[in-house]
Amino acid sequence: MSGTEEKADKSAIIIEPIEISDLESSFRDEIKSMPHGKELSACFACSTCTAACPIASVWEYKPHQLIRMIILGMKEEVLSSKEIWLCLTCFQCQERCPQNVRVTDIFFDCKNLASEQRMIPENIVTLADELMTNGQLYVITADWEREDLDLEPELPGLSTDEIKSILKETRTGKIVGGDD
Ligand code: SF4
Numbered sequence: 001m002s003g004t005e006e007k008a009d010k011s012a013i014i015i016e017p018i019e020i021s022d023l024e025s026s027f028r029d030e031i032k033s034m035p036h037g038k039e040l041s042a043c044f045a046c047s048t049c050t051a052a053c054p055i056a057s058v059w060e061y062k063p064h065q066l067i068r069m070i071i072l073g074m075k076e077e078v079l080s081s082k083e084i085w086l087c088l089t090c091f092q093c094q095e096r097c098p099q100n101v102r103v104t105d106i107f108f109d110c111k112n113l114a115s116e117q118r119m120i121p122e123n124i125v126t127l128a129d130e131l132m133t134n135g136q137l138y139v140i141t142a143d144w145e146r147e148d149l150d151l152e153p154e155l156p157g158l159s160t161d162e163i164k165s166i167l168k169e170t171r172t173g174k175i176v177g178g179d180d
């Protein structure tokens with residue numbers, strides 16, 4: 001591919017036309033009305049959040065782009081994006097934003113909104129299910145290994161019953177369990 005062709009090809013990927021009629025400005029207002037959304041409109045697209053993000057390089061939509069998409073009202077794209085679920089919640093972006101935009105918290109709000117609409121990635125549902133069933137995310141040592149390793153039948157001191165019963169009563173529990 002020649003240099004000119006390569007340039008043309010890249011710009012074709014970067015510049016995706018936005019259909020104005022598809023935008024939902026009420027989405028921006030919805031996020032702004034949430035406790036973390038007050039400063040949303042102060043974003044001046046400096047990309048500091050993206051520069052601070054340890055995993056933005058592998059994201060299709062970078063943090064500053066997601067914030068811009070929210071401001072534009074690209075509800076469907078944001079709520080169906082994998083990035084809001086891939087966020088490590090490390091708060092690096094939020095910590096460094098010069099405009100005090102609560103980037104990480106806003107992504108939490110987006111996840112909550114996506115969950116309300118059952119737009120939850122399959123792997124997240126599996127993890128939530130695991131948490132609801134076992135009261136913890138990971139099996140510490142499988143039953144069959146415990147005996148081989150001469151461990152007690154159950155991890156001493158591990159009590160997950162209360163966690164399970166609390167989770168069952170939460171909104172998350174009801175959504176994942178299909179009771180909501
Ligand atoms: S760092 Fe803050 S102001 Fe800059 S792009 Fe990100 S959210 Fe917007």
Ligand code: SF4
Pocket residue numbers: 049052053054055056063086087088089090091092093094103104
């Ligand atoms: S909180 Fe999420 S978006 Fe922000 S820097 Fe960490 S991984 Fe990136």
